[in-house]
Amino acid sequence: xxxxxxxxxxxxxxxxxxxxxxxxxxxxxxxxxxxxxxxxxxxxxxxxxxxxxxxxxxxxxxxxxxxxxxxxxxxxxxxxxxxxxxxxxxxxxxxxxxxxxxxxxxxxxxxxxxxxxxxxxxxxxxxxxxxxxxxxxxxxxxxxxxxxxxxxxxxxxxxxxxxxxxxxxxxxxxxxxxxxxxxxxxxxxxxxxxxxxxxxxxxxxxxxxxxxxxxxxxxxxxxxxxxxxxxxxxxxxxxxxxxxxxxxxxxxxxxxxxxxxxxxxxxxxxxxxxxxxxxxxxxxxxxx
Numbered sequence: 001x002x003x004x005x006x007x008x009x010x011x012x013x014x015x016x017x018x019x020x021x022x023x024x025x026x027x028x029x030x031x032x033x034x035x036x037x038x039x040x041x042x043x044x045x046x047x048x049x050x051x052x053x054x055x056x057x058x059x060x061x062x063x064x065x066x067x068x069x070x071x072x073x074x075x076x077x078x079x080x081x082x083x084x085x086x087x088x089x090x091x092x093x094x095x096x097x098x099x100x101x102x103x104x105x106x107x108x109x110x111x112x113x114x115x116x117x118x119x120x121x122x123x124x125x126x127x128x129x130x131x132x133x134x135x136x137x138x139x140x141x142x143x144x145x146x147x148x149x150x151x152x153x154x155x156x157x158x159x160x161x162x163x164x165x166x167x168x169x170x171x172x173x174x175x176x177x178x179x180x181x182x183x184x185x186x187x188x189x190x191x192x193x194x195x196x197x198x199x200x201x202x203x204x205x206x207x208x209x210x211x212x213x214x215x216x217x218x219x220x221x222x223x224x225x226x227x228x229x230x231x232x233x234x235x236x237x238x239x240x241x242x243x244x245x246x247x248x249x250x251x252x253x254x255x256x257x258x259x260x261x262x263x264x265x266x267x268x269x270x271x272x273x274x275x276x277x278x279x280x281x282x283x284x285x286x287x288x
Contacts, residue, residue, distance in 0.1 A: 007146060008118065009091030011162075013129050018122030020093065022146075022164060025112040032220045089145035093153060093164075095129075098138040104154060108167045115155065115162040130157045141167075195251035202258055 005021035036045050049058045065082065066074035093115070117126040133140060133156065140155035152167045226233050 006113065007091075007144070009089075009093065009144075011093045011095070011115065011126065011129065011142075013095045013140075016125050016129065017092075018125035018129075019118045020115050020122070020126065021118045022093075023114045023116070025114050025163065031214075031217060032224070086148050087145050087150050093142045093144045093155075095140040095142045095155065097141045098133070098136070099141060100137065101139045101156060104139070104167070105173075107173050109154070110166040110168050113153075113164040113166070114158070115164040126162075130160075130162055133157050189248070192248055192251060195248075195255055199251070199254055199258065 003023050005023050007022040009020065009022075010017045011020045037043065038045050049060075049063060050056060051058055065077045065079070067077065069075050117123045129140075142153045142155055144151055144153055146166070152169070154165045154167055155162050156165075157163075223233060
C-alpha cells in the first residue's frame with residue numbers, strides 16, 4: 001500500500017513550481033498503546049469535560065476556548081473569532097532563502113517529512129530544484145501552512161527526493177545560558193582527559209539505530225504475552241547507579257574493565273530489537 005500524504009500542493013522556487021506531496025518520515029503507531037477500562041466491567045470509559053467549580057458535565061456545544069490573562073481570569077474566544085485570524089493555506093511550499101546546512105542549529109529541528117513529486121509532468125522541475133541544492137550544498141527555507149499553523153520547512157536533498165523538516169520558531173527555542181552559566185570553568189588533569197579519550201576511542205563506531213532496542217516496548221510486549229498465557233510475571237531486576245567517589249579511579253576502572261572484556265573474547269553484540277517487532281502483528285498488539 002502506498003504511503004498516505006499529510007499534505008498535497010506545490011513546491012515553488014521563483015517562477016518554477018511542481019506538484020508535490022508531504023509524507024511523515026517517522027511514526028509512533030507501532031508502539032504498544034492502551035485503552036482506559038472500567039476495572040469492574042472491563043468496558044472502555046470515555047472522557048468527559050466538567051465545570052471545575054460546579055462539577056457539572058459541559059457538553060461540546062457549550063465549550064469555548066479561553067486565554068488566561070490573570071490568575072483564574074480568562075478571556076473567552078469563540079471558534080469563528082479564532083478562524084478569522086487563521087492563515088488560509090494556498091497549498092504552496094514557497095522557498096524564500098537558501099543557507100548552508102551548518103547554519104541551522106539542531107535545536108531548531110522539529111518534525112521530519114519526505115517531499116516527493118506527485119506526477120510525471122512536474123518531475124523535471126522537482127529534479128532541477130533538488131539537484132541545484134545538492135550542487136550548491138545548501139538547504140532551502142520555505143513557508144507552508146500545516147494543520148492550520150504556518151510553519152518554516154528546511155528542505156534538503158535526500159536520495160531521489162527531498163527531506164522536509166519543520167523548524168521551531170526563534171521564540172520556541174530556549175537560550176542555553178540560562179542552563180549553563182552556573183557551570184564553572186575547570187582545569188582538568190591531563191591524565192584524566194587521556195583516560196576519557198581512551199574510553200571514547202574504544203567505543204567509537206557508526207550510528208546504527210537498529211542497535212538501540214526500545215527495551216520498555218519489548219518489556220511491555222513480554223508482559224502482554226505473559227498475561228495472555230496466564231504465566232507468572234517475573235519482576236525486572238533494578239539497577240541502581242552507584243555514586244562515583246573518585247573520578248580518576250572510576251576512569252581507570254573503566255579502562256581496566258575494557259581491557260579485561262577485550263581479552264575475554266571480544267565485544268558482546270547488542271540485540272537488534274527485531275524480535276520486539278514481530279509480535280505486534282499478532283494478538284499481543286491488540287491486547288490493549
